[in-house]
Amino acid sequence: DAKTTQPPSMDCAEGRAANLPCNHSTISGNEYVYWYRQIHSQGPQYIIHGLKNNETNEMASLIITEDRKSSTLILPHATLRDTAVYYCIVHTGRRALTFGSGTRLQVQP
Amino acid sequence: EPEVTQTPSHQVTQMGQEVILRCVPISNHLYFYWYRQILGQKVEFLVSFYNNEISEKSEIFDDQFSVERPDGSNFTLKIRSTKLEDSAMYFCASSDSPGGGDTGELFFGEGSRLTVL
Numbered sequence: 001d002a003k004t005t006q007p008p009s010m011d012c013a014e015g016r017a018a019n020l021p022c023n024h025s026t027i028s029g030n031e032y033v034y035w036y037r038q039i040h041s042q043g044p045q046y047i048i049h050g051l052k053n054n055e056t057n058e059m060a061s062l063i064i065t066e067d068r069k070s071s072t073l074i075l076p077h078a079t080l081r082d083t084a085v086y087y088c089i090v091h092t093g094r095r096a097l098t099f100g101s102g103t104r105l106q107v108q109p
Numbered sequence: 110e111p112e113v114t115q116t117p118s119h120q121v122t123q124m125g126q127e128v129i130l131r132c133v134p135i136s137n138h139l140y141f142y143w144y145r146q147i148l149g150q151k152v153e154f155l156v157s158f159y160n161n162e163i164s165e166k167s168e169i170f171d172d173q174f175s176v177e178r179p180d181g182s183n184f185t186l187k188i189r190s191t192k193l194e195d196s197a198m199y200f201c202a203s204s205d206s207p208g209g210g211d212t213g214e215l216f217f218g219e220g221s222r223l224t225v226l
């Protein structure tokens with residue numbers, strides 16, 4: 001699976017959009033971009049995934065650049081409960097999901 | 110909403126003792142996983158399991174570890190002789206397709222915290 005690069009930490013004001021970037025410049029054509037998060041020490045939670053089109057669900061939006069070398073996870077109206085570590089993972093599904101260090105998002109009141 | 114359940118939530122054991130961590134995956138899922146997270150570190154993959162056999166394992170998953178699906182509902186991780194460095198949170202996960210597949214979704218349990226003294 002391709003390597004990803006994320007900032008180690010970010011802050012966001014409550015109610016504002018949180019935009020979490022991820023670089024995956026070595027992504028190959030059959031690899032998806034997945035986002036998970038881990039709130040405190042709970043089990044990781046799936047957020048969203050995409051291949052090349054932008055995706056939106058009830059939790060977030062995923063914007064993938066046209067060359068697929070980077071993506072942004074958008075939490076449109078961050079709440080304190082969105083404080084977590086967010087993992088961007090590039091993955092084909094043929095092997096087990098592996099987690100990097102992620103971005104620690106702190107939502108400030 | 111269906112969920113993965115794990116027991117115990119916390120276990121304290123003496124070094125050298127055997128430990129069994131239990132998981133009940135989501136009922137129609139066929140792919141099962143164990144991950145661990147040492148305090149302050151990354152979530153690390155241990156093993157995946159499908160069709161009653163290990164489909165992939167990491168370097169961490171050595172001979173001290175074993176997994177089993179003893180009946181139609183439980184999925185267990187056994188650590189044969191625990192070491193201090195086995196202290197971690199252990200997460201079970203399940204999915205209805207390999208590695209999460211195109212749906213991308215692994216469902217994780219809340220974890221079992223193992224403390225080895």
